[in-house]
Amino acid sequence: MSDLRNDVGFLLTRASGLVVRATNAALSDLGLRVRQYSVLALADDSGEGIAQRDLAEELGLDPSQVVALVDELAAAGLVERRPSPTDRRPRLVVATPQGTQVRRRAASSAEGGVQRQMGDLSGEEQATLRGLLQRVVGGSVGRCRAGGELTE
Amino acid sequence: MSDLRNDVGFLLTRASGLVVRATNAALSDLGLRVRQYSVLALADDSGEGIAQRDLAEELGLDPSQVVALVDELAAAGLVERRPSPTDRRPRLVVATPQGTQVRRRAASSAEGGVQRQMGDLSGEEQATLRGLLQRVVGGSVGRCRAGGELTE
DNA sequence: TATTGTTATACTCTATAACTATA
């Protein structure tokens, strides 16, 4: 009698699906999907650039998945890959000026999409949800090493 | 500066991914993935059987996706499709005795998988999370019509 | 006409393995 509506795992999957769908719809005007947006946001926030490996760890993706995402963003002129000054292996992903601009608009659109799903929850409740989810995610969210420095 | 670790949408996706992965791993011994398990659970809970269309609505899937899931469960002998006594269009999905048995073991395994990700949260906190997620999912979770009767 | 199940198709996401160049 373990009703699915009381199953935290099921509810997480369902809520996540709805929010991703709403966010993708909100971002479609800008030609972005939510995964690309998250890469753009991290690149934009890391002044000097962020290594793809660190992007992968931060986003919980395999490095091989990041390649395609960065390729697409680069093709759209929103990010570029720069060599690291200290190590020739990594390629630091950094937002272009256009990328920074698009990111700003995308952040606002995405926020709108999320709120369309969160509508019922007060700000305080959303903060509670955020805190609980952060603990579920817990240690699984990697520390962000951008350009070789700890930015945590 | 909208750090992803404070983004509810991102956290939902991340948490959901981790829980699904843990649950799939916990269910692999039984040859089930989490989506199949959820179909089996709904079929098992609906004594007289549940129409595939209602499964789809309950799970937030397209009816066409349900076909393959039921096919797999039926091939494994865990569910079977029965005609509805009152309408020849729908096919009511019902758990076989073996399906009921497997479902019981799967429920316990899945619970263990989820708890491995939820470990940090107390029972009360999990209940809070559950309640908040139910409101995010909100009206999007369809009412379950099994065998033509409202079972909500 | 509308509904149920089904097939087909395409795209996205996830998961691995192997290769290269650099360290």
Add this chain to the structure above:
DNA sequence: TATAGTTATAGAGTATAACAATA
């Protein structure tokens, strides 16, 4: 030997459209 990036591939999940049988 280890790390960063890349390529390739296969499987799972998501999204539509169209069709047959039935209501």
